[in-house]
Amino acid sequence: MKTLLLKKEEVRSLISMKEVISTVEEAYKAFNSNQVVQPDYIGIHLPPPRGEIDFKLSYYMANEVISMKASSGGFNDNPAVHGVPSGMGTILLFDGKSCALICVMDGSLITGLRTGAAGAVSVKLLARKNSRKVTSIGTGNQARMQIRAISEVMNIEEIHAWDNSPDTLAKFKADIEGEFGIPVSMASSKKTAVELADILITTTRGKGTLVEADWIKPGTHIVAIGTDQQGKQELDPEIFRHAKIVNDSTSQCAEKGETWHPLNAKIITYDDIHAEIGEILLGEKPGRENDEEITIFDSTGMAIQDNTTAEKIYRNALGNNVGSFFEFL
Incomplete structure (x- = not known):
């Protein structure tokens, strides 16, 4: 053959x-x-x-x-x-x-393509319909993929970006503005960038809290991409306490994803996880239900x-x- x-x-x-x-x-x-x-x-x-x-x-x-x-x-x-x-x-x-x-x-x-697409699918189901501002914490290749995919499902009017490397951040700004014509603001701090977000993307290899709970405004949709192995972390576990939590695979996210941290800290239980995203796509569970919800899509990536x-x-x-x-x- x-x-x-x-x-x-x-x-x-x-x-x-x-x-x-x-x-x-x-x-x-x-x-x-x-x-x-x-x-x-x-x-x-x-x-x-x-x-x-x-x-x-x-x-x-x-x-x-x-x-x-x-x-x-x-x-x-x-x-x-x-x-x-x-x-x-x-x-x-x-x-x-x-x-x-x-x-x-x-x-x-x-x-890169399917991980970017995963964020876009979550935006369709969980972001507010009037979302226009995207914040990216991390400005590497996957941050670009997220913008490419999300731009297929919503009209992005402005992007706020933060990275611990000024050179990487400046290149991200030049690349995204050149490809899409969307203005990119290089944030002076993570807090400033997060507070402006309708949709927050995290795509780093972080090993500790990068985003604090009190920075998240009501109605924000969070696309948590970077944590896919034990030891990685991007979000303050307290963010999960009052959020609608959606996983790609709950068994994976509870073991290797961002969801592990609030479970381990006993901030949430398994009963607090709203759905796997496939259940929402199948109409078995609702997506976003009002404009005040904070929604989290924890994606560890699936074969x-x-x-x-x-x-x-x-x-x-x-x-x-x-x-x-x-x-x-």
Whole structure:
């Protein structure tokens, strides 16, 4: 059986952000419809100055595809020392009926795309309809992905951004204003930026509280992206006390996500978690119910998102004769 190989630029050409938002919505609904087999993902932290590598596996009954992704990040010395990016990814797709390997593709773009799309899905369901101001705490690649995705589902009028690196912050401002024409204000403090937010995005590798509870105004929607491993943290756990809490996967978020911190501090219990986002998409639970609610979407990232997105790219590649085939035998 032949296996399709898709390189990074080929992957980039084969899917749009709108399509990714759709594949992520499909993934969330599938997860909460008992159509997904998704073991707990495995993460390995390597000795400093190296970072971490995660392995995520899923089987989706509807498309009969098994996906496996290896994704690394935080290898900051890589460009200078090894001549490769600080974060990389590879996705393998297997036919669910035969377990034959049908595709090998670069996965570095997919992680960013589907994580950005996850934030956009949460904005559709949980942000106030009159939201116009976005604040980004952190201004790296994922912050850009969040803006690209969210701009597909709402009209962003202004962005307030904070980063502990002035150079990174200035580049974010130049890039976003150049790509979207949306004015970006470089905040002098996290507090100032957060207080202005209709939608707050956190995309750092923080290991402590970056956002305090008393900075959050009523009606804010928080997209918590950065915490996906034990030891990471971005939000004051007190924010959760009076918020509507939505997870991608509660089992993951309670173990490795931002939700772990208020659970561990006994600020909330499992009963205080409102829903998984797939339940809202399926109409089983409500999204935002009034303009005063503080809503939190805690996203740790799920293998089924990689599955549905990568399968769409694979089908697009076949339909457009993109990529090259090889055989192991």
